[in-house]
Amino acid sequence: MAICAAHTVGVPLDKLATILPEFKGVRRRLEVRAEARGITLVDDFGHHPSALRESIAALRAKYPGRRLWALFEPRSNTTRRGVFQNELAQSLSAADGVYITEIARKDQIDPQMRLDPKKISDDIRKAGRESFYLPGPDEILKDILPRLKSGDVVAVFTNGSFGGLVEKLADALTK
Numbered sequence: 001m002a003i004c005a006a007h008t009v010g011v012p013l014d015k016l017a018t019i020l021p022e023f024k025g026v027r028r029r030l031e032v033r034a035e036a037r038g039i040t041l042v043d044d045f046g047h048h049p050s051a052l053r054e055s056i057a058a059l060r061a062k063y064p065g066r067r068l069w070a071l072f073e074p075r076s077n078t079t080r081r082g083v084f085q086n087e088l089a090q091s092l093s094a095a096d097g098v099y100i101t102e103i104a105r106k107d108q109i110d111p112q113m114r115l116d117p118k119k120i121s122d123d124i125r126k127a128g129r130e131s132f133y134l135p136g137p138d139e140i141l142k143d144i145l146p147r148l149k150s151g152d153v154v155a156v157f158t159n160g161s162f163g164g165l166v167e168k169l170a171d172a173l174t175k
Contacts, residue, residue, distance in 0.1 A: 030058060030155075034170035038150025040066075041173060043166045047076040047159040049087035055155065056094040063153045070095035071140060071165065073158035074115050075104040082115050089123035095155070097130035097147070099140045104160065137163035145172055 034041040040063065046055045052072070059068055070092050074080055079088065080103040092098045100117045103109070117133055124131035134140050148154065156166050 030055060030062075033166055034173055036170075036173040037148075038152075039148050039173055040153045041166065041169055042153060042155040044155055044157050045159055046157040047074075047079050049084050049091040052088070052157055053091040053094060055157070056091065059153055059155055060094070067096045067149070067152045069097045069099070069144065069148075069152060069154045071099045071144070071154065071156045071162070073101050073104065073137075073156075073160065073162040073165075074117055075158055075160045075162075080104060080106065080109055080115055081113050085115060085120065086123075088115070089120045089127075092120065092131075093124050093127040093129055095129065097132075098124050099132050099134060099144060101133075101137065101140060101162075102135050137165040137168070141165060141168050141172065144169075148173075 031043045032040060033043045042059065044055050046052045052070070056068065056070060072088075072092060074088075078084065092100070098121065100121050102117060103115050106114060121131040121133035132140075132143060134143060144154070154169065156162060156169070158165075
């Protein structure tokens, strides 16, 4: 699509052919942030069930046969509410293993309206996948590191910073 748009505004195809290999893609959309010890770390802005489902499917296609971990922070105004409770569990169940943390700023949402991340984790386990509910990014980091093996793909899904989890994972993997 980008090639068509550029060509339409006058960029010659031979020029596009030389610069296309340098295109790194869109930041925080399945962005590979580290590759170390045979483990690939991916950062993604995904926070809606459909975005999670499609991103996980894309990762499965790009890295066939590799174990896929999805680390999810319910941070957006929508995902902090229970409206997508079942859809989030279904979308995340497409990964081999899932970590989910407590919702961000939960005190700002009526308890009856809140997403229940522990239930999501339980539902994912019932679907036959590994799933862990932990309170925050530091607990996730400590728990996942010994589980990781060469060949794993770790995708961090958040529309925020997830407490610096991507950077902390990248540092730990490259040490």
